[in-house]
Amino acid sequence: MQIDQAENRVEGSSANPDGSRMLFKKIWSAAVPQKVRVFAWRLAKEGLATQVNRQHRRLIRFGTCEICGMEDESGFYVVVRCTKAYALRQELRKEWILPEEEQFRDGGKDWLLILLDLVGENTGARILLMFWRAWHLQNDIIHGKGTSTVIGSARFLYSYGESLHIAMKNPQTNNDAKEKVKIYKEEMVDRRNKEGSGRKVTQVQESLCVMKRDRSYLPPGDCYENAARWRRQKQKHV
Template structure:
């Protein structure tokens, strides 16, 4: 006969996972690092797209404002200021680094000559949350291209 804990442990861990899922649903947190898909269509734009896994992970970090930009490092007290050290035109947040930085704008312009993409002027800066609304506003083909360009930048 097996000891009691050998068959009881899987039941307890399954019940714990079930309870945590119910708690997350009750609190309406939807998406976490453990549940990146959540109930949000915008997250599925990242995770169910055709991009390679490393690009999806990058896009998820970008959407969660988790990239190592100077603004994020200054907020975490790793450096003293968040100004872009290359262009000095403003704070180096994700929007600056991937959209408005001069070399980034040049890459976007070159890619618009090859792919049917809107101008980066149409990408609205809404605090740190600008990627998911952008992906939600365009079709799947364009969103794949946008995420690939962002990853390349």
């Protein structure tokens, strides 16, 4: 019943005269990093670099999963049906409250929007983090070293999710951390500028010394005085 109601809301959102998709706000306003939101938006738009999309672009002949070789590798398959994704979801259930398995179903192109419409903000954020990590697991097997594990990914998400939760509850903590990073970067820039100041000044002075007047060369020395003298001489000839 809940799923049917969510599907109706998604269909109503799709039919807006201005073409807007109100339910996409659940993605862009989610309490997750921007890179996770971008990933979720691409997942919702079926824009990830999956085998199915490569097949549609005629880059490959078949769109089947390179790991199991049985099913088409769509975005839904990678983050929900893949054995790694399923194992990650079951591992996360030990600490996180997630929707029942029946709610993780392929209801068409809007399946992600339907799923997010069924849950609250906290659960929705966890789902996006889980899908983002499931995509990483798949890519690590195919394109990476294959060293990422389900248990390690679950522990990473526990810690990552807790850090995000603390940052949301205590914005000052997050601001302090950002300020420390900013101060550190400024100190490093100042240090590099001081170390290279002598060399940079020499380069600037030498460049100012190279003034052309009938292809002549102004020798090093007091460059600014030579340059000023050259400009005055040029004005007299105008």
